[in-house]
Amino acid sequence: MNMHIDEPATSPSAPPPSLGEFILKNMEAILQDWEDYAESLSPGAMLSRTALRDHAQQILKAIAADIARSQSSQAQEEKSKGLIPENSLALKIAGEQHAGARILEQFGPSQLISEFRALRGSVLRRWAAAQKLIGDDCLEELTRFNESIDETLASSILHFSQKVDEARTVILGILAHDLRNPLSAALMSASFIVEYSNESEKCIQSAARIQRDIKRCDHLVSDLLDYARAKLAHGIPMHLRGSNMRGLCSAAIDEVEAAHPGRFITQSYSGDMNGIWDPERIAQLLANLLINALKHGRADTPVLLTASCVGETVCVDIHNDGPAIRADSHAALFDPLYMKGGVIGHLPEGSSGLGLGLFICREIALAHGGDIEVTSDPNSGTSFKVTLPQESQPRSAPATF
Helix, strand or coil, rough: CCCCCCCCCCCCCCCCCCCHHHHHHHHHHHHHHHHHHHHHHHCCCCCCCCHHHHHHHHHHHHHHHHHHHCCCCCHHHHHCCCCCCCCCHHHHHHHHHHHHHHHHHHCHHHHHHHHHHHHHHHHHHHHHHHHCCHHCCCCCCHHHHHHHHHHHHHHHHHHHHHHHHHHHHHHHHHHHHHHHHHHHHHHHHHHHHHHHHCCCHHHHHHHHHHHHHHHHHHHHHHHHHHHHHHCCCCCCCCCCCCHHHHHHHHHHHHHHHCCCCCCCCEEEEEEECCEEHHHHHHHHHHHHHHHHHHCCCCCCCCEEEEEEEEECEEEEEEEEEECCCHHHHHHHHHEEEEECCCHHHCCCCCCCCHHHHHHHHHHHHHHHCCEEEEEEECCEEEEEEEEECCCCCCCCCCCCC
């Protein structure tokens, strides 16, 4: 990385800027170092510049302000021992907000720590180069800077750990909630069949209910397994073979319409629909998106599926009319813990509330070398657009689940 140092605007006789002043004057260069390093931690995530920089400027400003504040030797000793956890509210807030944002970007704790380590190194390398020589007068500022970095990092890690613990509790709670209802209904239906085996029509209805409830349980467990595959095995495994997108879309539409009587899905195709994909996974992706569109779209308008081939890329767009999704919520839609229903007691019918459906859709698209994006506004409705290369490449190291 080429490192450019902004020369301090001082005369040769003037004292060099303090470390806090240096950080503020060289903010853009330090932020660029941060951005470059953050991008290296998630090369496949295609994060925007804003997402890569995240709260870095806020953190640096808080650090500069903390360094500038007067500090007694006793306070310095207590801070070094972690005895003043609330030293700077600005550092605490910046650290917590950064941790929350990085969780949504699927960063792990080691990546979070690495960012702060790189930030520390960037600032100190640049300052040392600008100062030419670090003397005794600079040691106090170095100490203060390291204290501020450590305080912000501690706040970040603590918040990160708390959010992970909350996520684990949410998953266990919703899993128990979602499994209990269909299992209880299946148990009651099975008991009815045993007790009233001579009432054939009611027994058939009860057996059908059992079948439906078991499918619900199986679907939820499958989603959780796919989540585990994606998080622990670096992606959902693919089994690629020749497929036809039109046939996959039509089959998914038939299945979803049968499960949602009275709702309709229109379809339109153009271009070559043949390609190399995992047909089971593509069917899963399509079904998830269609169900999502029916669930959140207006009941009096159809969902529209449009598939087209441009060059060597196949695009599938699934559109529904209905309330717009806020622009600042688009990224969170694909987060595995995005709570569409708010809390367990207020979830949409048939929803786990874990946000696994859209997360898995994105993982399937990424595993094929493609992507998925959402556009939404009150006038034109909401569209989820999936783009896939016509010939996906197999993974070099498939998962073993």
